[in-house]
Amino acid sequence: MKVILLTDVERLGKRGEVIEVRDGFARNYLIPRKLALQADEATLRQLENFRKEIVHRQAKMTRRLMSLNEQLGMVTLKTQLRMGSEGAYGAITNTTIAELLQQAGHKIDKHAIVLKDPIKAPGVYDIPIKLGANVTATVKLWVTEAPVG
Numbered sequence: 001m002k003v004i005l006l007t008d009v010e011r012l013g014k015r016g017e018v019i020e021v022r023d024g025f026a027r028n029y030l031i032p033r034k035l036a037l038q039a040d041e042a043t044l045r046q047l048e049n050f051r052k053e054i055v056h057r058q059a060k061m062t063r064r065l066m067s068l069n070e071q072l073g074m075v076t077l078k079t080q081l082r083m084g085s086e087g088a089y090g091a092i093t094n095t096t097i098a099e100l101l102q103q104a105g106h107k108i109d110k111h112a113i114v115l116k117d118p119i120k121a122p123g124v125y126d127i128p129i130k131l132g133a134n135v136t137a138t139v140k141l142w143v144t145e146a147p148v149g
Contacts, residue, residue: 001026002039004047009035016047065135068106072129072137075104080146081122091118092143097127101139119143 001023008014009030012021018039021030030036037043077100082089094113101108114128114136125141 003030003036004039004043005030005036007035016051018044018047061132062135065132068131069135069137072106072108072131072139075101075106076140076142077101077104077127078142078144080144081119082146083122088120091120092141093118097139097141100141 002018002020003026005013005015005017005019013019021036026036026038031038039047077097079092079096079100081092094110094115097113097115098108098110108129112130114130119125119141122143122145125143127139127141129137129139131137
């Protein structure tokens with residue numbers, strides 16, 4: 001029997017795939033648990049419409065992310081780091097960078113900011129921000145030394 005998977009099923013396939021399974025497996029396991037639908041002409045047409053809608057949504061999302069990427073590419077953030085004789089007092093983390101972006105007018109989740117290690121020295125840094133599956137923006141961060149006192 002041909003079925004359309006409604007969710008990802010381990011060792012069978014991914015959501016939206018049309019697969020061939022034994023009749024009993026489909027009737028007794030997949031269909032009652034709402035993991036699959038029997039593939040007939042009507043459901044195959046619905047599947048095709050669903051796939052077109054997904055492609056349209058993904059294209060729209062990609063356009064929006066590319067626009068955001070261009071906006072973030074022009075952003076330069078500036079902050080200060082207190083330095084002592086032993087080194088930095090504290091560090092600049094992805095949370096700090098998310099707050100700086102918020103002040104600049106861009107709401108970015110702190111988990112999207114990719115920092116290998118916290119920043120503990122003055123300098124100029126390129127900060128990658130993962131916006132989507134294939135879209136990564138880069139923001140310049142200028143860190144200057146703040147006077148201790």
